[in-house]
Amino acid sequence: MKKISIMVPTYNEVDNIKDIAKCILDIFSAKLPEYDYEIVIIDNASTDGTQEIITNLCRKNRKIKAIFNAKNYGSIASPFYGLTQCTGDAVVFVPADFQDPPELIETFVREWEKGVEVVLGHKAVSKTNPIMHFLRGQYYKLISLMSDVELLEHCTDFGLFDKGFINLLSETGDNQPFFRGFVAKYATTIKLIDYIQQNRRSGKSKFNFYRLYDYAMVGFTSHTKIGMRLAVFSGFAVGLLSAFSGTAYMIYRFFYWHVDSGIIPILIGVFFIGGANLFFVGILGEFILALNYRSIKQPLVREALRLNFENATNENRN
Numbered sequence: 001m002k003k004i005s006i007m008v009p010t011y012n013e014v015d016n017i018k019d020i021a022k023c024i025l026d027i028f029s030a031k032l033p034e035y036d037y038e039i040v041i042i043d044n045a046s047t048d049g050t051q052e053i054i055t056n057l058c059r060k061n062r063k064i065k066a067i068f069n070a071k072n073y074g075s076i077a078s079p080f081y082g083l084t085q086c087t088g089d090a091v092v093f094v095p096a097d098f099q100d101p102p103e104l105i106e107t108f109v110r111e112w113e114k115g116v117e118v119v120l121g122h123k124a125v126s127k128t129n130p131i132m133h134f135l136r137g138q139y140y141k142l143i144s145l146m147s148d149v150e151l152l153e154h155c156t157d158f159g160l161f162d163k164g165f166i167n168l169l170s171e172t173g174d175n176q177p178f179f180r181g182f183v184a185k186y187a188t189t190i191k192l193i194d195y196i197q198q199n200r201r202s203g204k205s206k207f208n209f210y211r212l213y214d215y216a217m218v219g220f221t222s223h224t225k226i227g228m229r230l231a232v233f234s235g236f237a238v239g240l241l242s243a244f245s246g247t248a249y250m251i252y253r254f255f256y257w258h259v260d261s262g263i264i265p266i267l268i269g270v271f272f273i274g275g276a277n278l279f280f281v282g283i284l285g286e287f288i289l290a291l292n293y294r295s296i297k298q299p300l301v302r303e304a305l306r307l308n309f310e311n312a313t314n315e316n317r318n
Contacts, residue, residue, distance in 0.1 A: 003036040004028075004109060005088030009079040010054070011044040011072065013096040017053050020096045021064060024105070031106045042067040042082035044074075045304075058307040070304040079157065080177045081300040084170045085309075091166050093157045099198050100158040108160035111191045118187040120152065120159035124194035152184060155192065177300075 006024050010017055021039060028037050041054050043066065057064045067085060069078060083091055090112050094102050100121055108119040157179055169182055183190070 001034070001036045002090075003038065003088040004032070004105075005086035005091045006037065006039045006094055006105070007079070007082045007086055007091055008039065008041045008094050008096050009044065009075075009082055010041055010046060010050055010096050011075075012046045012048045012050060014046070014048045014050045014053060016096045016098060017041070017050055018057070020094070020098065020102065021057050023102050024094065025061070027102065027105050032109060035109070036088075037063060038086070038088060039064045040067070040082060040086050041065070042078055042085070043069060044078045045069050045072045055307065062308050065308040066306065067303055068305040068307075070302040073301045076177065076179075077300040080169070080179055083161070083166055083179075086166065089163050090160050091163065092160045095156075095158060100156065101195055101198070104158075104193060104195060105160075107193055111193070112160050112162065115189070116191040117162045117165055117189045118159060118183055119191045119193060120155045120183070122152070122192040122194050123154040123156070123197045126154075126197040127199050152180070152190070152192070155180070159193075 008017075008020060008024075013020075021041075024039055028035065041057075041064065043051055043054060045068070051068055054064075054066045054068075058066050067082065072078075073081075079093065083093065090109070092105055092108055094100070094105070104121055108121075111119045161183075165187060168186060169177070169179075172182070
């Protein structure tokens with residue numbers, strides 16, 4: 001009997017976690033009874049009672065497993081680590097907020113059985129903030145344009161991944177993984193399933209501006225080279241333009257030396273060069289920060305507790 005793992009990342013999802021677990025159990029009972037399953041919930045140090053509900057779920061059903069992180073390790077490292085801890089023949093990433101319909105689990109599994117390695121949900125329509133939806137789409141178009149990897153637009157991590165692909169991810173050793181980039185670069189076959197993305201059923205989104213910017217920069221520094229090359233090309237162009245402008249200004253002053261043009265041209269040039277320098281120093285800083293972070297060999301997360309894992313000799317992993 002094949003085994004399907006469902007990985008659910010949580011952080012302060014006290015109003016959703018019980019419902020999402022019940023929904024997943026109902027799907028396996030009614031639509032996928034021929035499969036064994038496990039539900040792996042990785043919690044990022046919730047403070048609202050989510051962990052208590054998860055603990056009760058684990059007590060009632062041994063196939064529901066839990067990993068409680070010692071601290072909040074962010075929305076990149078924690079889900080990635082959770083995927084690598086699953087033991088099924090395929091792993092399905094399901095968010096706990098009901099924005100992405102868990103009912104598609106059956107469709108994902110059926111497509112996987114046809115030989116597709118990665119099956120992803122594709123947001124054909126989104127009922128979330130239209131501005132953010134548009135900006136996300138433009139971001140992925142930009143990254144695809146600047147890199148040799150074509151990222152899938154309007155696709156999140158919601159989908160099914162063959163165990164072989166998950167094993168490949170486990171071997172990377174990247175402590176700042178850009179999962180969507182891995183999918184686009186290494187998945188041999190990808191199938192997109194259209195769906196309508198809903199608003200969160202309950203609670204508030206944990207993706208503030210800082211977290212969105214952080215995730216965007218991880219993708220930018222992981223899969224593009226154009227940032228530094230753009231700085232080189234722009235520096236050359238600005239230098240060339242400055243040389244021409246300086247020569248033209250000297251010629252102008254030679255013929256119209258009595259005309260006082262003031263310091264406005266100088267101010268414009270100084271502010272332009274200064275702004276360009278600050279921008280590209282910031283880009284350089286992002287690459288150095290990413291390089292420094294990746295060069296330090298450190299675990300993705302530290303576990304505080306894991307429940308219902310057969311290979312855990314000690315449930316408390318402090």
